[in-house]
Amino acid sequence: MNLAAYASATACTQGEELTFHVVDESGDVPQGFVEITDVPTRSVVLKTDIRGATWTLVVPHDWPSSLYRATFSPGESLRDREVYFVLRSRRPGTLAKVVVAIPFITWQAYNRAGSPGHSIYWTEQPDRVPKVSFDRPGCGPVAEWWEYGLLRWLGRVGHPVEYCSDVDLHAGDEFLRSYQLLVVTAHEEYWTWEMRDTVEQFAYHGGNVAIFGGNTCWWQARLEDNLRTLVCYRDAVRDPLAATDPKRVTVEWSSAPVWRPENMLTGATFRRGAGCWTDMQRWKTESYVARFSDHWVFEGTGIRDGDTFARGAVGYETDSIEWSDIDGVPRATGRDGTPPSFVVLATADLRHWRDYGQGGTATMGIFKLGSGTVFNAGTVNWGNRLDDPVVERITKNVLDKLAKLPDLSEWVTIGPRANLMSLGACDNLLFGTTVDDVLVVREACAQNLRWQTIPGEAVRICCLAAPREAGPSLPVGLFGATPDGQLLYRDAVETVAPWRLVTLLPQGSVAIAVCNGAVFAATQANDLMYLPFSEIDASGSSWRAIGLAAGAIALAAMNGLLFAIDADDRLLARLPLPASAPWHCIGSAGGHTMLAGYAGMLVGAGSGGFLRWRPAIAAVPPAEVAT
Numbered sequence: 001m002n003l004a005a006y007a008s009a010t011a012c013t014q015g016e017e018l019t020f021h022v023v024d025e026s027g028d029v030p031q032g033f034v035e036i037t038d039v040p041t042r043s044v045v046l047k048t049d050i051r052g053a054t055w056t057l058v059v060p061h062d063w064p065s066s067l068y069r070a071t072f073s074p075g076e077s078l079r080d081r082e083v084y085f086v087l088r089s090r091r092p093g094t095l096a097k098v099v100v101a102i103p104f105i106t107w108q109a110y111n112r113a114g115s116p117g118h119s120i121y122w123t124e125q126p127d128r129v130p131k132v133s134f135d136r137p138g139c140g141p142v143a144e145w146w147e148y149g150l151l152r153w154l155g156r157v158g159h160p161v162e163y164c165s166d167v168d169l170h171a172g173d174e175f176l177r178s179y180q181l182l183v184v185t186a187h188e189e190y191w192t193w194e195m196r197d198t199v200e201q202f203a204y205h206g207g208n209v210a211i212f213g214g215n216t217c218w219w220q221a222r223l224e225d226n227l228r229t230l231v232c233y234r235d236a237v238r239d240p241l242a243a244t245d246p247k248r249v250t251v252e253w254s255s256a257p258v259w260r261p262e263n264m265l266t267g268a269t270f271r272r273g274a275g276c277w278t279d280m281q282r283w284k285t286e287s288y289v290a291r292f293s294d295h296w297v298f299e300g301t302g303i304r305d306g307d308t309f310a311r312g313a314v315g316y317e318t319d320s321i322e323w324s325d326i327d328g329v330p331r332a333t334g335r336d337g338t339p340p341s342f343v344v345l346a347t348a349d350l351r352h353w354r355d356y357g358q359g360g361t362a363t364m365g366i367f368k369l370g371s372g373t374v375f376n377a378g379t380v381n382w383g384n385r386l387d388d389p390v391v392e393r394i395t396k397n398v399l400d401k402l403a404k405l406p407d408l409s410e411w412v413t414i415g416p417r418a419n420l421m422s423l424g425a426c427d428n429l430l431f432g433t434t435v436d437d438v439l440v441v442r443e444a445c446a447q448n449l450r451w452q453t454i455p456g457e458a459v460r461i462c463c464l465a466a467p468r469e470a471g472p473s474l475p476v477g478l479f480g481a482t483p484d485g486q487l488l489y490r491d492a493v494e495t496v497a498p499w500r501l502v503t504l505l506p507q508g509s510v511a512i513a514v515c516n517g518a519v520f521a522a523t524q525a526n527d528l529m530y531l532p533f534s535e536i537d538a539s540g541s542s543w544r545a546i547g548l549a550a551g552a553i554a555l556a557a558m559n560g561l562l563f564a565i566d567a568d569d570r571l572l573a574r575l576p577l578p579a580s581a582p583w584h585c586i587g588s589a590g591g592h593t594m595l596a597g598y599a600g601m602l603v604g605a606g607s608g609g610f611l612r613w614r615p616a617i618a619a620v621p622p623a624e625v626a627t
Contacts, residue, residue, distance in 0.1 A: 002026050003072045004080035004137040010104040011086035011165035015061045019054055020083060021135070022072060029053075032073050039067040039084075039148075040155025065089040065162040067102050067151060069140075080137035089162045093178030096160035098403045103147070103188040104139065104165050105195075105221060108230050111138045120232050130233040130250075131224070144316070146186035150212055150383025153392070159399060166195060167227055173198040176207065181402045186213040186380050187317075190221040190232060191262075193248055200265055204370030208402035212395065214362070214380040215270045215317040217262035220250050254337065261337030267367050267376045268319035272336065274350035274360035275317045282356050283381070286314040288346040288364060291330055292448045294413050294610060297345055297366065297375070297397055301390045309390040314348045315381025318362035323347075327450050331443070332365075342367040343446045373402055409619035411590035411604060414446045415611030423594035423605050424464030426478055426492040430596065430603060430611075433461040433480070444598045446613075456496045459488065464596070465557070466492060467514040471533030474502070479519065481505055481512045487519065487540075503531070504540030511549075511564070515557030515576040522549035522564065530578050547580030550625050558597025558616060565589040571602070572625055573618075584622035590614070 001024055008019040022030040030053060036046040045063060050072070057070070065087050075081040086102050089095065111132065113121035120128050141147055154161055161183070168175060170192050176182065182202060188211075196217065203209055222231040232250040233239040236257060239249045246257035254261040254271055263269040276283040287308040290298065294305075303309055321338040323330040330347060334340040348362040366375045375398050385391045418440075420432045430444045432451060437458040440451035461480035470476050480488045480499065485507065488499040505512070508524035519536075521529040521543070528549040535542040550572050552564035557576065564572040564583065569591060572583045589595075590612060592604030601613045 001028065001030070001032055001074045003030055003032055003075040004077065005070070005072045005083050006135060006137050006139065007070070007083050007085050009085070010102075010134070010167045011088055012059060013088045014059055014063060014065070014090040016059055018057045018059065018085060020057065020070060020072075021054055022050065023053065032075075035071045035073070037069045037071070038064070038155070039069050040151045041066075042152070042155070059087060061090065063087055065095075067163055079140060082140050083137075084140050086163045086165045086168075088164055088168065088175070092162065092175050096162045097180040098159075098161040098183060098399060099176070099179045099181070100151070100154070100161050100163050100183040100185065101166050101169060101188065102163060103185060103190075104167055105192070105223075105230060106166075106187055106189045107141060108132060108134055108139045109190045109219075109221070109232060110142050111136070120230075120234060128234070130238060131229055131231050133225075134228045134230070142187070146213070146316075146380050147383065149381075149386055150185055150395075153383065153386040153395075159396075166191075167223070169195040169198045170223055170227065173201050176202045179207065180405065181208045181210060181399070183399075184209065184211040184213055184216060186383050187215060188213060188217065189215050190219045190230075191217045191253075192221050192223055196260075196265060200369070203265075203372030203374060206371040206406075208372050209369075209374045210398050210402055211266055211374070211376040212382045214273065214319045214378055214382075216266050216319060216376070218252060218270050220248070220253050220258055222248060222250060263319075263321065263337045264339065265369070265374070266319065267338055267342050267365055267374055268321050268363050268378050269336065269338070270317065270319050272320035272322060272360055273318040273358075273362060273378070274320070274353040275358035276315075276350075276353050277357040279356045280316070282353070283315045284312045286348055286350065287311040288314055288348050288362065290346050292343065292345050294416065294448065295343070295345055295366075296401065296412070297394055299397055301393045303390060309346075310382070310385060310388060313377075313382050313385035313388065313391055314350070314362050314379045315384075317380045318348070318350065318360065319376065319378045320347075320361040320363040321365070323363070327452065329447065329449050330363075331445070331447050331449065339367050339369065341446060373406070375402065407619070408615050408617055409587040411592070411612040411614045412446070413448070413610045413612050414603075415442065415448055416450060417608060417610055418451055418605070419608050420594060420605050422461050422464040422480070423596045423603065424466050424478060425596040425598040425603065426466035426476065428598075429492070430598065431464055431466075431478060431492065432605070433464065435607075437461070444603070454495070457499065459499050461488070463510075463512045463555075465512045465514040465519075465555070467517075469517075471517055474533055474536075479512060479514055481509060481521075485509060487512070501538065503536050503538055506540070506543045511552050511555040513555035513557040513562055515562060516560065518576070518578070520555060520557070520562060520576065522552035522555055526551055528552075532578070546578055548583075550583040554593060554595040556595040556597045556602065558602070559600065561616075563595060563597060563602060563616065565592060565595050565604075566625075570625070573622070583625040584618075585625050586618040586622050587614075587620070
């Protein structure tokens with residue numbers, strides 16, 4: 001007896017039936033036995049005799065959602081008699097809000113790689129075929145088993161997850177709506193248009209994606225024959241859809257005529273990454289370098305910027321981005337399809353891999369995609385180094401954080417510590433003044449960029465503000481309050497520009513904001529003062545009180561609202577009316593004493609503290625503050 005087998009589907013649901021097709025390659029009636037193993041836990045859940053060309057498994061309701069392996073015996077080729085399948089949850093999202101996708105489409109693409117007439121591999125191979133069937137033995141993980149480390153770790157630590165096949169993603173996003181986090185495993189290289197739409201919509205609607213892999217979403221593929229035939233011509237010349245539906249042509253996602261770079265979804269791309277194929281031991285010596293160790297992803301690792309970590313995890317194939325070096329900090333350019341919101345967490349310089357395959361880099365990062373968050377480890381072998389405490393802690397941080405609904409009131413670190421006196425936003429930049437009376441500037445983004453000095457006269461500024469629009473004789477620029485009660489103005493440019501007197505501030509002013517064609521000031525006496533641009537003069541005689549300042553120690557304006565931080569560390573908001581209006585608490589101020597607003601985000605800083613931001617929304621129903 002020499003058995004081989006395949007399943008009628010890549011996945012089924014608890015309580016359903018799954019049919020296996022069995023052949024005896026010696027020509028006899030197939031007979032023997034089958035053993036079914038839960039792959040993550042390595043526990044054997046069933047062992048039974050089989051006889052005949054088909055065998056039907058009636059899946060018990062109490063088998064957990066997982067990846068399973070059915071091994072048929074006897075037989076010579078283990079690959080041909082091993083059949084992998086996923087068991088989906090009958091009630092998705094009930095036991096876990098995390099779903100792990102298993103890359104059956106990629107496994108099928110590699111099935112019999114290099115065998116003439118039997119595989120779509122290799123690109124340079126003229127007798128490769130454009131279509132392969134799922135109705136054949138051998139669709140399992142490649143020899144290196146890139147996915148095994150993560151799956152085994154999940155089974156060992158008991159992290160609550162459920163499973164699906166990537167073919168389930170092709171079918172649409174209905175079942176994904178029950179989850180908060182989709183985990184993409186190590187080598188999910190082939191994606192259909194439908195798969196990609198499903199995952200992108202999941203993220204845009206608030207779902208999160210964690211990619212613990214590399215070479216992700218590199219080739220576009222198609223499924224035909226009721227999802228049982230994989231199509232990938234790997235060129236546009238032979239693909240018949242090139243003339244009728246070019247967006248569906250099975251080439252690299254970023255190539256003509258598709259022009260849909262995969263890093264718009266994944267953040268990073270193999271086109272910028274590296275591959276090490278001729279010396280498979282070489283990549284085991286490579287490591288990541290931490291570039292933003294104050295980010296929550298590194299919490300509890302003890303890693304600092306410049307430290308190396310994850311030796312051996314940077315393996316075989318990596319994904320990366322185009323970045324610019326800004327004073328030693330990498331910043332995504334966004335020119336290659338990577339979203340500008342991408343935050344670089346770690347990098348590896350692999351340009352020397354050009355001697356072993358493809359030279360490039362590796363990038364670990366995180367970014368916002370719609371209302372969701374996407375984390376990308378950027379390397380195929382990440383899961384197989386979960387024996388490394390740093391790799392394990394980062395993985396746990398990502399799973400724990402992204403498996404939950406986002407805490408919109410959380411302040412997220414976007415910059416290193418700095419001794420600031422004031423903070424403001426203008427012209428898509430963040431400005432500050434230091435305790436040494438230096439004006440500084442940086443891009444308003446989530447990357448941990450350092451403050452850059454703006455040359456010019458040293459003027460002590462204790463508060464900064466900027467209007468959204470110009471007013472009478474006042475272009476858009478920076479307003480600065482001095483400790484001796486002067487309101488100054490200067491152009492918001494990164495070159496030398498003089499400060500000039502605009503008017504005098506009310507006595508005891510501690511914070512200012514500019515909004516709706518007027519300047520607002522909070523005083524030590526808890527008065528909120530108002531001065532429209534049209535009434536500004538050098539004497540400051542036109543200021544008038546419009547209500548209480550709610551004990552504000554910092555003010556900011558954005559989107560037609562005034563925001564404040566009070567002495568009780570509350571974040572407050574009110575309408576910028578020229579009259580009394582109630583203040584409402586919308587959350588914690590995070591210990592910050594300075595405040596600015598930019599593009600829907602409130603930016604906070606404290607003396608000697610990190611720069612952080614959070615959305616300018618109320619995470620809980622706003623409560624009116626007694627003033």
